[in-house]
Amino acid sequence: MSKKKNSIWTFFASVKLALFVLFILAIASIIGTVIPQNSPVDVYVKQYGENMARLFQILDIPDMYNSWWFTTMLFLLALNLTVCTIERLPSVWRMVVLDNLKTDLGRLSKMQPNKQLITSKLPEEAAVQVRAGLHDKGWKSTEAARDGGILLFAQKAPWTRLGVYIVHTSILVIFAGAMIGSYFGYKGSVMIPETRSTDTIYEFGTRNPIKLGFEVFCNRFTLSHYPNGAPKEFRSDLVIVDDGGKEVARKSIIVNDPLSYKGHTFYQSSYQSYEKFLITLVNNETKNKELFLIEPGKQVQWDAEKVAFGIINRGMTDTPGKFTYKIWFSGGDTSEPFWIIEGDTTVINESGKAYTFSMKEFYATGLQVTKDPGVWCVYIGCGLMLFGLMIAFFFSHRRVWVYISRENDQTSVRVTGNTNKNKPAFDKNFETVSHTIEEKLT
Amino acid sequence: MTSSQLFGISTLGYLLASALYIATLLFKTKKSGVVASILTLLTFLVQTVGIGLRWYESYEMGMGHAPLSNMYESLVFFSWSIVIFYLLLELKFHNRIFGAFAIPFAFFSMAYASFAKGINQEISPLIPALQSNWLIVHVVTCFIGYAAFAVACGLGFMYLLKSASSDTSETGVISSLPKLSVLDDVIHKTMIFGFLWLSAGIITGAIWANSAWGTYWSWDPKETWSLITWFIYAATLHARFTRGWQGKRIAWLAIIGFVSVIFTYFGVNFLLSGLHSYGSS
Ligand code: HEM
Numbered sequence: 001m002s003k004k005k006n007s008i009w010t011f012f013a014s015v016k017l018a019l020f021v022l023f024i025l026a027i028a029s030i031i032g033t034v035i036p037q038n039s040p041v042d043v044y045v046k047q048y049g050e051n052m053a054r055l056f057q058i059l060d061i062p063d064m065y066n067s068w069w070f071t072t073m074l075f076l077l078a079l080n081l082t083v084c085t086i087e088r089l090p091s092v093w094r095m096v097v098l099d100n101l102k103t104d105l106g107r108l109s110k111m112q113p114n115k116q117l118i119t120s121k122l123p124e125e126a127a128v129q130v131r132a133g134l135h136d137k138g139w140k141s142t143e144a145a146r147d148g149g150i151l152l153f154a155q156k157a158p159w160t161r162l163g164v165y166i167v168h169t170s171i172l173v174i175f176a177g178a179m180i181g182s183y184f185g186y187k188g189s190v191m192i193p194e195t196r197s198t199d200t201i202y203e204f205g206t207r208n209p210i211k212l213g214f215e216v217f218c219n220r221f222t223l224s225h226y227p228n229g230a231p232k233e234f235r236s237d238l239v240i241v242d243d244g245g246k247e248v249a250r251k252s253i254i255v256n257d258p259l260s261y262k263g264h265t266f267y268q269s270s271y272q273s274y275e276k277f278l279i280t281l282v283n284n285e286t287k288n289k290e291l292f293l294i295e296p297g298k299q300v301q302w303d304a305e306k307v308a309f310g311i312i313n314r315g316m317t318d319t320p321g322k323f324t325y326k327i328w329f330s331g332g333d334t335s336e337p338f339w340i341i342e343g344d345t346t347v348i349n350e351s352g353k354a355y356t357f358s359m360k361e362f363y364a365t366g367l368q369v370t371k372d373p374g375v376w377c378v379y380i381g382c383g384l385m386l387f388g389l390m391i392a393f394f395f396s397h398r399r400v401w402v403y404i405s406r407e408n409d410q411t412s413v414r415v416t417g418n419t420n421k422n423k424p425a426f427d428k429n430f431e432t433v434s435h436t437i438e439e440k441l442t
Numbered sequence: 443m444t445s446s447q448l449f450g451i452s453t454l455g456y457l458l459a460s461a462l463y464i465a466t467l468l469f470k471t472k473k474s475g476v477v478a479s480i481l482t483l484l485t486f487l488v489q490t491v492g493i494g495l496r497w498y499e500s501y502e503m504g505m506g507h508a509p510l511s512n513m514y515e516s517l518v519f520f521s522w523s524i525v526i527f528y529l530l531l532e533l534k535f536h537n538r539i540f541g542a543f544a545i546p547f548a549f550f551s552m553a554y555a556s557f558a559k560g561i562n563q564e565i566s567p568l569i570p571a572l573q574s575n576w577l578i579v580h581v582v583t584c585f586i587g588y589a590a591f592a593v594a595c596g597l598g599f600m601y602l603l604k605s606a607s608s609d610t611s612e613t614g615v616i617s618s619l620p621k622l623s624v625l626d627d628v629i630h631k632t633m634i635f636g637f638l639w640l641s642a643g644i645i646t647g648a649i650w651a652n653s654a655w656g657t658y659w660s661w662d663p664k665e666t667w668s669l670i671t672w673f674i675y676a677a678t679l680h681a682r683f684t685r686g687w688q689g690k691r692i693a694w695l696a697i698i699g700f701v702s703v704i705f706t707y708f709g710v711n712f713l714l715s716g717l718h719s720y721g722s723s
Contacts, residue, residue: 015684019677026673033663033710065661178659187657226505226567234570255570256654267656268570370656378658382645389641393634424627 012083021077028073032064038205078175081168092161100153100399101144108401108416113427115434117413119441123150123404126411126441130402133437139400149405160395161420166388170381177377185372186210191272192218193364195291197241201369212264212369214242221271221363222343229320234268236365263371270366277311277325277342278362284347284354293362296325307331307350317341325359396421400433413441445499445509446563448492449518453556455485456521456549463541470618475538482545486525493522496565505567510581513711514563517555519581520707521548523589531593535628537620543596576650584643584668588703590636591675594629595700601625601693626689629696630682637675644668667706674699 011017036043039062044053060067108114119126127143127150134141139154188210190201197217200209219237226232233254240249240261251259258267279292283305294300296311313326324341331350340346345358400417415434419426462478465471496509509515528544555561568577600619607616619625647665648658659665678695681687687695 015680019680019685022673022677022680026670026677029666029670029673032661033666037661065666228567230567231570232567233573254573256574256576256650258653258656265656267654269655368656372656375652375658379649382648386638386642386645389638393638 009083009087012080013087014080015084017080018077018084021073021080025073025077028064028070031061035061035064037065038063074175078172081171085165085168089165092165095397096158096161098158100155100401101142101146101151103151103153103401105147105151105403108403108414111401111416111418113430113434114414114416115438117415117434117438117441119411119413121411121441123406123411126404126413127152129440130404130413130437133440134400134402134433136436137433139433141402146403147405149403152402152404153399155397155399157395158397160391161397163388163391163393163395166384167392168388170384170388173381173384174378175381177374177379177381180374180377181372182374185370185374187368187370187372189269189366189368190216191364191366192216192236193274194218194221194278194362195293201367214240214248214262216240216266216367218365220360221365222360223271223363225319225321227319229322234271234365236268236367238266263373265370265372267368267370268365269368272364272366274362274364276362278360279309280356280358281305281307282356284356305331305353305355307355312337315339327357327359329355329357396426398426398429400430402437413437443495445492445496448488448495449552449556452485452489452492452521453549453552455481455488456525456545456552459485459541460546460549463538463545467539467542467618475541478541478545479532479538482525482541483529486522486529489518489522489525493518500565503565505565507568507573508578509565510578511568511572512562512566514555514561516581516585517551517561520585520588520592521551521555523585524548524551524592527586527589527593531628531632535624539619540593540597540600540628543600544593547592547596571654574650574654576646576653580643580646580650583639583646587636587639587643588707590632590639591696591700591703594632594636594696597625597629597632598693598696598700601629602690605690605693622689626692629692633675633678633692633696633699637672637679640668640672640675644672664706664710667702667710671699671702671706674702 035056041053041057041062044056044062048056056062059069064070121129130152131141131143134152134154139156141152141154143150143152145151186203188201188203190198192198195218197215199212199215201212202208203210217239219239221237222233222235224232224235235252235254237252238250238259239247240259242248242261249259249261253259253266253268255268258265260266275295277294277296279294279300280289281292281302282289288305290302290304292300292302294311296314299308299310301308307330309327309329311325312328315324315326317324322342324339326337326339328337329335329348329350331353335350338346338348340357340359343360345356348355348357396419398417398419400415402416403412403414405412405414415430415437417426417430417433459478459482462474462481466475466478493509496515497506500506500509510519524544525548528541528548531540531544532538556563601622604616604619604625605622620628644665647668651660651665652658674695678687678692678699681695682692
């Protein structure tokens with residue numbers, strides 16, 4: 001290996017640096033939770049004074065999680081992890097694939113835990129017993145002749161030594177995903193009034209328009225309430241029109257259940273009301289249908305059917321925030337006004353004809369639109385992290401050696417072993433194994 | 443019976459159990475320890491029924507949702523998680539002394555939920571953003587982690603108490619505490635367990651945020667504080683694993699880590715503002 005172990009390399013491979021970076025990241029992250037982020041400049045001037053506000057601008061405090069220095073810290077963490085991994089992984093890998101039958105016999109007697117058994121059986125006979133004993137406790141052994149004796153070796157889960165590196169790699173994978181997202185994705189929003197469509201959304205922060213390359217149509221937005229008036233559900237019926245005017249996707253979205261099309265995802269986020277109403281009128285006989293957008297207090301004409309109507313008045317209902325409206329409707333005769341609750345449908349008989357009258361408030365739906373081609377990468381990283389943590393925490397590489405040799409007309413059976421973590425649990429484990437072997441030998 | 447009555451009984455039960463565990467520690471009376479364990483178990487069952495009943499009540503009221511949606515409900519669940527975590531610990535390590543440092547946390551959480559000002563105990567409807575199965579997964583994973591960290595913090599106190607004392611006599615209170623090496627090991631394992639669940643909690647939160655808003659991470663104060671907490675525990679694990687920190691230092695870090703947990707849980711709601719402000723009512 002030609003890797004230079006110069007001091008810069010060692011610096012970036014050190015766990016001391018990792019501790020330092022983690023500590024600084026933790027401290028620095030606090031700043032952005034205390035000082036409001038992404039507010040206009042004058043807010044900072046008012047709250048902290050001219051000079052502080054200028055300092056904040058220099059240090060990018062108002063957008064600190066995207067600032068050069070915070071990004072540098074994250075980059076440092078990634079670099080530290082990478083160098084540390086390159087530094088250590090080869091030796092860990094060697095431990096995983098190590099031929100433990102070549103272990104230095106001198107080391108075996110020094111290893112802890114350690115137990116020496118003496119038997120009058122011949123080594124070959126004893127080996128059979130030892131093998132059976134190990135087998136009984138779930139250890140599959142291999143063996144080799146060493147220095148006139150027999151060395152048996154068994155291990156469990158050597159690959160779990162890699163768990164930590166899975167965790168470390170997962171962090172790099174998450175970073176990679178986040179970078180893909182920030183370079184190739186965007187986050188924006190758009191308001192689409194009901195019955196209208198758009199092919200452009202606006203990026204957060206900059207408000208730059210972004211062309212979607214297709215059209216999103218908002219058929220309808222419905223707002224429903226709990227009995228106490230609290231909002232229960234925002235629902236937008238969306239249609240995507242692409243390929244020269246064809247409907248290619250349709251979905252009724254709610255918060256927590258977005259619509260995705262060609263990498264763009266539309267999330268229900270807010271709504272806006274306009275004090276206007278959508279009225280759908282159907283002549284029940286001819287099925288003649290028309291949609292109107294009206295304001296209270298103004299008369300509207302349906303020329304084809306020769307009817308006129310308008311909203312006169314508003315009244316309360318039992319549900320706070322939900323209203324009932326008084327409607328005036330005329331098709332020649334002037335009949336009594338009627339009441340209808342917003343969102344309802346009713347049938348009216350007017351001058352010998354029946355009409356279906358539906359009324360709902362007119363809204364614009366507020367959609368958050370994002371394109372993040374890095375999400376899958378972040379999710380894979382998250383999965384890897386949990387998997388790696390479980391391996392790193394709950395599994396250990398455990399090894400047991402048994403060396404059988406002839407010493408002064410007796411056979412010595414030395415049982416020893418070690419683990420890379422959780423020694424107390426291993427010690428117990430070792431105790432039962434060596435005990436089983438002892439029983440077999442007698 | 444209503445769920446609030448059952449929670450009232452639970453608060454009282456944990457108070458008595460705390461007293462019994464502490465008495466066991468102070469007077470070394472074996473019997474009181476057994477009674478404390480039985481009482482804790484019974485109270486835990488009452489509380490479990492209470493949580494189930496509250497869930498049912500929310501359906502009766504026409505807004506059915508898991509009782510994990512506001513500060514009150516989360517405190518009850520926090521207390522519940524501490525107790526189940528502690529009971530498993532007691533089972534595994536056959537040691538009741540830990541109870542004196544764990545069950546009081548469960549009591550405080552219940553008492554705070556019931557008596558603190560500004561905590562709304564009503565079952566309230568879920569705003570649209572909270573209507574997600576990820577809510578349940580997220581809250582449960584986070585709180586299992588928090589419960590482990592609470593217990594680790596209690597054990598940290600126990601460690602410092604024991605190591606600071608010069609009382610080496612066979613009969614003193616301190617001598618009835620487990621050996622320092624045992625405590626050290628249990629603190630470490632508890633923190634590891636908590637770290638795994640906190641990681642899962644942060645991840646499930648990110649997935650939920652992505653399904654609701656299209657961003658898995660937005661540096662809102664609550665998210666950021668959970669990450670700060672995560673950094674602290676990550677640093678602790680490394681300090682121990684690669685630099686051999688043990689004993690007092692780790693005990694202190696268990697306490698510092700839990701302070702960060704508490705801030706993530708309460709401080710952010712009361713002192714800072716952000717998306718997660720639902721918890722403040
Ligand atoms: C936030 C980021 C990090 C996380 C979540 C993380 C996670 C872990 C975990 C879970 C372990 C196993 C600990 C145990 O078994 O008790 C570990 C070990 C370790 N970590 Fe990290 N780590 C991070 C960053 C780093 C960095 C930046 C370095 C760079 C030097 C580093 C170096 C190590 C080393 C050397 C070990 C011991 C590995 C071994 O036993 O071979 N870690 N890490």
